[in-house]
Amino acid sequence: MKRLKNNLLLGFLASLGMVLIVGCSDMLEPKVYTELTPDTFFQSPADFENALVGIYDPFSSDWAGLYNADPKNYLLRGEVSTDLFYTPWYINYSEFTWGPAGFNGDQIYDKIRTVALATDLIDKMGNSDVDISQDLQARYVAEAKTLRAFIMYILLDYWGPVNPKLDPETLSDDEIIPRMSEEAYVQQMLTDLDEAIPNLDDKYNGDAENWGRMSKGVARMVKLRIHMHQKNWAEAESVGKELMNMGYSLMDDYEAVFNVEQNQEIIYAVPANGQSPNYYLTEILPPGFRSSVDGSITDGDGGWYGYWIPWEFYDKFSDNDARKETILDEYKDSGGNTIDARAEHQGAIPVKFTEFEGNGPDFSMDQPVFRYAEVLLSVAEAINEQDGPTAEALSLANQVRERSFDPADMPSWSGLGQEAFRDSLLLERGREFYAEGLRRTDLIRHGEYINRAQDRGLNAEDHHVLYPIPQEVITEGDGTIEQNPGYTQ
Template sequence: MKKIFLTTILSAFLGCSLFTSCDDLLETKNFTDMSPSNFFKTEGDMDAAVTGIYLPCTTNWGYGDGGTGGWYNALFNADLAAYYPSGMITTDMVCAYSSNVYDEFNVGPSTGGALTNTYNIIRFVARATDIIDQISKSSGATEDIRNRFIAETKTLRAFYMYTLLDWFGPVNVKLDPEKLMDNTIEPRPSLDTYVGYIEKDLNEALETTSFPEKYNADADNWGRMSKSIAYGIRMKLYMHQKQWAKAKADAEKLMSMGFSLMSNYEDVFNVDRTSEHIWSIPANLASDNFYVTEILPSDFKRGYNHLGKSYIRGGEDSFKPGWQAYCMRWEFYDTFEDKDIRKNTILCEFDAIDGSHKNRSTMRGAIPIKFTDTQFDNYGIQKAHPVIRFAEVLLSYAEAENELNGPTQNAVNAVKQTTDRAGIEIPASALANKDAFRNFLLEERGHELYCEGQRRQDLIRHGVYISRARERGTNAQDYRVLFPIPQTAITEAGGILEQNPGYTN
């Protein structure tokens, strides 16, 4: 198998060539000309096809989709037109330069941008369905190899379905290969049915004996789906649905698979393929991670954390302007204890290139630099974006255990791994009862996982997403825990697709 994220050009070719053009977002008729007789003749053919399904999973800008003729931001690109940053600025982050429809809770069906970019992965669910079907019919590889590719594709399909669930609720995904050529629009399924789709894919992938447990020691395949990632996605699904016993069981499984926290928090973001990474999106010269440039101000020269430690962009004489799309709200920054070493990865003042000095009186928010190895001269960095890491597993285990049994010693022990590394203590007040520990865990998750795309789901699960937005002065309404289905999809469906409650065009 070839290294996933060194095959960006191949992936783009697959996305634009193997899936023939169609006019409408939901249309899938003739979207592929692959068949067992003309394409899947070798293991390499299968590998290439599966690699193409990863097209939205990159930190680079995005991809041209031959199926729609459109261009879409990748899910993990750091621009505000992408999935995780746009969701993030509805929480503890804020658009750095002006108000934004996401941080103001004014997203509508015709907003476009991240809304359309995220919804487009519904097409990759259908493409995964086609590839699973065709691999199962091919004789071009051994049964173990075919099953491995099918498990990989089902895990990725499950992640895409989970992402759609997170933003839009249940959507009308295509999972029946016999209906892929049928352009009939199906209604949206019930929540239980849709969750069952995701669960089924992950269960079947995890039952596959030839599906590798992880690729952390394999640089050529790190970033591919594996059993540990499947457990992580299923854990996230169960947390989303508040199925605490199942979430706890998956967290426990991951806690037995050899993962552990790095001793130094900063190393998690500056070193790849560590014991803490369960799933990260690799970046390299062919596929940059633009996070640091997206959060640095355009006139940034040297930044300082609360201890006065400085970080510079590249060498002393090197300058690449930042684009500062978003920053950390000061009210959230102030919730970190000064002795919390995670606060050291956030800049609260900086020297500008014109010789002036900026601080919180002139900055809209703090700079959540996170990737503190800033000695690079390009716009992008070659550092992986973490999607699921072991710290999240420990905190999810503690939350599920607390919901089931209260703040037990096992729950405390799990959280202490993250707080000990951060150099802070769990306050005695947090152990008073289930509610107190739940509230502490929400804030600990915010401090540990900031800017990693987790916060929106966490706040929704704890029932404070809308109330905190209102406290900031927005007019957030309860229905905005989901984003609207794009109007283009509603229109194309001719009344078959039901819009999420509360939204009008």
């Protein structure tokens, strides 16, 4: 996969003879005009693989990628409007002051064009008569369907159901189509995933050449997130238990999860490579940072201190919680002085990756996206929502918690009722998944996103659970595209 993604997307598009029309109107309707046919492009299995580059391209930690650490992207925009993360760079996210006009050119919404590209390639690859094994052809189509569903889920998470191009016969039409119903939109994602799973490999842990590809594990994780998002608790429990039978496992040491690549807890990570380096550490380290106090973390140039964990949330980690060791409250500066972050900074430093050295700004750590710990806590939540805190739900949650505590120090959850167990899971997910992009979605699912923002003194309103459709899209749609509630002028 690293080799695959090192190909240039520009060259890929040129080789297909495909043009994605770019201009003032291209965010609304990603128009795909192509002369690509099985006769003109798909001549070998390598052509199928090269065709997938454009659909994989958004899953990158480079600047325009969904998993780059810039607040405009998906990874940390899901954190910075919550109680868990803060950024001074894009104050509208942290302070709930965003509106439609400020989202013109939104680079996440822009990925709706990739859905159109996926639609085109699913059709062309599925109907190709090139000399390729049926199994391999089916796998390439399955990867494209998984990627399409993955991007559609991300769009749903931020905007609700949008208006993706899903009919290959209309990709070149000028007609603007309305947004889908939520039921149809969700069903499309699930259909793509259900059709894809039988034709995907199980997983690629330990397979460096293919690490980063879509797999059964990834497709099921997208299904799990969809069902959790929709509060389909029985379905979430079912797909979660399918994942539990796939051979994934928790690492014994929390820090090792982020320092050991391709380990058995990582279901999917964005691979870091020459085309897609990881900038996360530079964006969170303070200027003047040189090392952690114990010297295990060193950086020659320091960072930009664009994010921090507010002290109020940092203090929700008990001192005997091993996860707290991945967050710095002190460090050494360039003069060798010990800096007390609580005295000098507005929040703690969430390094997450605790074994690195270098000068930045880019580093070579893979960016985790799906972890087995999320499966266990999600299934525990799904069981609790259906049947209360059963012994099974408690056991699943404790598997995650026990890693971070000595047995005598772990707070007991025995005897909790359904509501208290729900609240405890939400807090546990915050401590377990900080800086992994889950906090906003978790708070919304629990009905706490707006309340907690208001408790912080922010002017958050109910409609802020969705972002506004970019105003340019609404204008170009001329009444066809409905704006999300609360954002109409």
